[in-house]
Amino acid sequence: MRYSIKEGMLSWLLHRLTGIGIFIFLIIHVMGAIYLKIGPEEWNHHVELFNTPFFRVAEVGLMGAILWHGLNGLRIIIIDFSGIRTSHFAKFLFWIIVFLTILLMLPGTYILLKPLFEGVAG
Amino acid sequence: MSYKKVPGTFAWWFQRISGSFLIILIFIHFIDVHFIFGVENLEYETVAEKWNKPFWRIMDALMLVFGMIHGANGIESILLDYKKIRKYKAYWFFFIRAISAVTIIIGSWIIVTFSPEEGSVAKYESPVAEMRDESGSHE
Numbered sequence: 032m033r034y035s036i037k038e039g040m041l042s043w044l045l046h047r048l049t050g051i052g053i054f055i056f057l058i059i060h061v062m063g064a065i066y067l068k069i070g071p072e073e074w075n076h077h078v079e080l081f082n083t084p085f086f087r088v089a090e091v092g093l094m095g096a097i098l099w100h101g102l103n104g105l106r107i108i109i110i111d112f113s114g115i116r117t118s119h120f121a122k123f124l125f126w127i128i129v130f131l132t133i134l135l136m137l138p139g140t141y142i143l144l145k146p147l148f149e150g151v152a153g
Numbered sequence: 154m155s156y157k158k159v160p161g162t163f164a165w166w167f168q169r170i171s172g173s174f175l176i177i178l179i180f181i182h183f184i185d186v187h188f189i190f191g192v193e194n195l196e197y198e199t200v201a202e203k204w205n206k207p208f209w210r211i212m213d214a215l216m217l218v219f220g221m222i223h224g225a226n227g228i229e230s231i232l233l234d235y236k237k238i239r240k241y242k243a244y245w246f247f248f249i250r251a252i253s254a255v256t257i258i259i260g261s262w263i264i265v266t267f268s269p270e271e272g273s274v275a276k277y278e279s280p281v282a283e284m285r286d287e288s289g290s291h292e
């Protein structure tokens with residue numbers, strides 16, 4: 032499907048980049064889970080990494096990528112199956128998912144970064 | 154354009170169906186890891202408790218399988234956009250599929266065969282666990 036509008040180009044490019052990024056993340060994430068089979072201490076040492084400021088900030092990025100990709104994927108599905116091919120409809124949905132991504136990022140970012148300001152994360 | 158994963162092909166349908174499942178699975182995963190447990194409480198013990206229920210093993214396995222096949226399928230459709238890559242399509246596809254297959258096998262192996270080591274859990278005192286115990290937020 033092609034929607035030759037600039038929002039369409041941007042959402043298409045972001046969909047690709049986030050798709051590739053999540054794919055690479057998922058592979059690393061599963062490899063990290065091997066520590067579960069190595070032993071409790073090794074696993075516990077591994078997950079402490081997620082608690083560091085660097086990983087908490089990186090997780091905000093991961094959450095944004097997954098939210099964008101997932102909502103934009105939903106947008107593509109809606110356009111495909113609704114049969115509505117006007118660029119006006121595609122643009123309308125584009126701004127809805129921009130809004131939803133930001134809306135969901137707010138509580139998500141708060142949850143992920145809150146411990147940084149409470150001195151829990153090391 | 155017959156090389157493309159165009160509407161109507163299996164790949165096209167799979168991408169839409171797995172995508173719909175993934176949005177639900179990943180949403181539950183986020184709630185579970187970040188609201189119910191919290192990233193600071195992901196110790197071995199927590200995983201053992203969670204995977205005590207087959208339901209969660211099944212959820213995690215579904216996420217793994219759908220995610221990896223959806224991702225591989227997506228990467229393949231990106232690769233098909235490049236003329237130079239199309240020439241060696243068979244090799245690229247083999248490479249991508251091999252990576253996904255290995256990841257699915259390793260992931261499934263962990264999910265299916267994980268069984269907590271008897272007695273080894275309590276012995277370990279992570280700094281995070283100590284902090285958690287002090288704040289008394291978890292039993």
Ligand code: HEM
Nearest residue numbers: 047050051053054101104105168172175176220224227228
């Ligand atoms: C959160 C739920 C998700 C939804 C709703 C979703 C939806 C979609 C849809 C509908 C497409 C097809 C786009 C098209 O045919 O033009 C797609 C492509 C893709 N997805 Fe997902 N997806 C999700 C999660 C993921 C995950 C977890 C990964 C990585 C493992 C991923 C990686 C990709 C890639 C690489 C593409 C190809 C992009 C392209 O062709 O430009 N997606 N996604």
